[in-house]
Amino acid sequence: MKEEGNKAGLLSYVFLVFLAGIASTIFVLFKYRNISLLGVGLFGALIFASDNLSAPLPKTGSVSVNFGISLASLIIFGPATGMLVTAISIINVKEIIKRVPYYKHLFNAGQYLISFAAVSFFFENFYDRSQTNFFYARNIWIIFLVTYIFFIMNTLLTSGAISLSTGSNLINIWIFNFAWIVPFQFFLSAIAIAIAFLYIRFSPFTIIFTSVPLIIIQYTYLLRHKERRTILASIIQIVKIIEAKDVYTAGHSVRVADYSELIARGMRLNEYDIETLRNLANLHDIGKIQIDLAILNKTTKLTDRDWTEIKKHPVVSYEIVKQIDFLKDRATSILYHHEKVDGTGYPFGKKSEEIPVFAKILCVADSYDAMTTDRPYRRALTKEETIVELENNKDKQFDPQICDIMIDIIKQMPAKA
């Protein structure tokens, strides 16, 4: 019921934002009317190129320079042209190809149009167009101010949508997803000033010189993002190959990543942490690569020597993952994923306060997956049995709070057919 309530709330919010976006666009076009076709054509083409080269953020919007371009068209041609250029930015071919759900398109369009309409209105009322000096101090201040007004409106509206769909705290979402882009806004204002100044002072052709560096910057960001994705995808593929050879753990790491994400959402962690945790979960057992397959696939009781071998895998996993630049800071979570809060785990016998929270989450998710898959010596546990098992090991193996969150998740899971 809660889920449905959230979904209905989210859809109402999306439609409201979209309608408000359309209404505010019509308002700006009717109020200011003066449209430059050259401006719409030139800046529209530039924003179209820029928009389709933006680097995606974790599960949310994008970092793109297109506001800088819209703002430049607002400075040069006025609100009506700026508004039309902004409307062109709604057409994102990449997202259409990726078949992004329609309500995301509506929302992105709506929030962007509202924010830009508000900024246009404010700008036109305070920007002094009678000034012949382009660098007239008040006008420059207004350009910086509207950039930040746009940024705050745009990101707060998006945080509202994420908050409605995930149930996470709005401010928490804003801080972790958007606070880091605050300095980038200064750069956007500077871009707008440069484009507008060169255009007005020299010629429309200067747009070629200002847009090329912009597109190169966007493209570099995009390449870095793609490179990161490719590295992860290749390593995860290796994990799948390792798991395919171990008949009992096929698909284990992917499931541990899913359970870890559910726990992290239950703990209201932010999207960055959730993405990092998922990556760590996917790689937590990669160290098994060096364990003899005969040991991994053994159906008889493991000897002490077998255990000595198995217990090395968190260290090997850690050694591999700490080489990955964007995961190295959290790699100890993998090193400690078999530690228990009472200090009886391996490889070091660390106690609760010494174990990072991500390691504690991985431990619960990992154990839950082990309980719910068939093993040579026992069948998978039932829903009720896993709850009893988790309860019995709370404060021994598992962190009590994380354990309780996992129990809540299990209770909400549908019974298996």
Ligand SMILES: [Fe+2]
């Ligand atoms: Fe493990």
